[in-house]
Ligand code: HEM
């Protein structure tokens with residue numbers, strides 16, 4: 211018998227899709243800021259101005275979404291809890307982790323059954339959250355340079371001295387590519403699990419429901 | 428800087444002007460000097476008489492030393508001709524020791540320096556040009572048998588205030604650039620905690636040096652500084668935010684090569700590697716050589732000379748971002764990134780095809796199990 215279980219609560223889904231939207235916008239506008247690939251035919255245009263405006267607007271949206279998701283890690287259900295991102299803290303988690311890795315590398319046949327995140331994915335998401343926070347922190351640190359002594363410069367400006375503003379920019383730029391690599395991986399893995407587990411991996415992030423085979427629990 | 432001000436400012440008292448004239452300084456030049464310096468310090472015009480008074484009154488002893496330097500800052504200062512600022516300040520300061528200026532040489536000069544230090548202990552202004560090599564026990568730079576390390580420490584500790592001119596004394600500059608063969612350091616890392624102000628730039632803008640000295644004379648203390656010890660009046664704004672080409676930046680008009688149409692029309696130099704977005708300095712407003720021009724105005728991007736470690740972090744000078752460590756000089760962050768993204772896509776593509784053909788995954792059993800139900 212298949213059981214239909216509510217796994218991804220609405221804040222998790224909303225944050226997920228806000229992240230998708232803002233990451234697409236941030237990557238496009240960020241890439242343009244780094245390498246303006248369009249040249250304005252005359253001075254009355256405002257191409258870079260708009261790109262930066264969008265980058266900063268979506269930066270705020272992205273920040274709110276990431277922070278909200280982190281707060282939800284402490285009030286949401288067990289699948290969205292912060293504990294879900296550290297599968298290797300429990301014995302079962304470690305076993306499932308190795309099993310999953312072996313499945314991915316074609317050295318094992320059995321899929322561990324996960325209601326929420328699969329253990330390898332969960333570990334990757336932990337890394338992704340670190341990258342998100344890095345983008346937010348480095349982004350606001352270089353953003354703050356327009357107003358020395360202002361709010362963002364006040365709380366993050368020290369990083370420009372500690373790391374160096376050029377290195378921060380290079381890292382901010384480089385992490386964009388890491389995130390692009392992650393998105394490719396993420397969509398692929400989502401598809402693979404949807405096909406192989408047949409438990410609603412893909413539709414779950416739209417609806418919140420996944421299909422759980424009770425004998426696997 | 429042009430100083431044809433119409434703003435009514437309180438007059439400089441006549442007796443001060445007379446005393447200045449007695450020293451052989453043109454009164455008009457003196458008024459212009461005081462006005463321009465007050466403006467450079469971002470002080471209101473009502474401060475002009477105070478500044479005039481301070482500058483005329485005190486004749487502070489100054490010791491100007493050079494370590495690992497190219498004398499570019501001395502040159503910049505001597506060439507300063509904003510109402511002959513150099514001249515005025517030279518008349519108003521009592522320069523006790525300055526290698527580029529003084530007539531004395533050898534042990535005689537060193538003796539003069541030592542005596543000045545003893546005589547004006549705690550009163551003199553120390554100006555340092557060049558970085559200090561700490562390698563080889565300080566042996567890479569010695570003056571009259573003393574290492575720069577010992578000389579600098581002693582002078583800083585006995586000074587009323589120390590002004591570091593140029594990027595080398597402020598941040599280590601070019602001598603400290605990788606691989607820093609002499610283990611060169613800045614004055615503030617050699618003598619942490621001392622009263623030091625940094626005026627980086629390659630070279631220092633003489634107007635900023637003059638203004639810093641005048642601030643010290645007027646208020647008896649060094650000006651307010653940012654996190655890197657640079658006075659806020661001169662380094663408080665980013666080049667990019669005061670740049671006359673900013674309109675073209677926001678519009679999206681960029682020169683792609685030196686001499687192309689966009690470059691000739693004065694478009695933004697961002698794509699030619701301008702570091703204005705990462706550099707704090709008042710070049711666009713104060714400019715150089717009597718306010719004549721500054722690098723971006725002349726058609727060359729800023730190379731970020733006023734930032735720490737600029738030789739390493741701001742290069743390649745004609746690219747916006749630094750070279751990715753560990754990769755070749757032609758590999759930009761984007762090239763590496765596109766390579767990474769493509770490799771990921773290919774790897775997962777292959778994985779996907781292989782997965783489609785794989786047999787006997789646990790879910791396959793599921794499927795047969797369900798059909799049996
Ligand atoms: C998924 C997240 C993000 C991505 C992929 C991203 C991407 C980028 C890229 C590629 C650049 C160009 C860097 C360069 O070559 O100089 C850039 C610039 C920038 N980003 Fe982001 N960014 C993200 C998030 C943020 C956030 C949260 C902020 C916070 C305010 C931010 C602020 C900035 C700023 C200030 C710049 C420099 C703009 C300028 O100098 O005009 N970014 N971003």
Ligand code: SF4
Pocket residue numbers: 666667668670671672673674676694695696697701702703704723728729
């Ligand atoms: S020329 Fe340089 S400082 Fe001026 S707007 Fe362009 S990037 Fe900014």
Ligand code: SF4
Pocket residue numbers: 628629666706707708710721722723728729730731732733
């Ligand atoms: S424009 Fe940039 S490189 Fe040129 S002097 Fe000013 S800070 Fe230095």
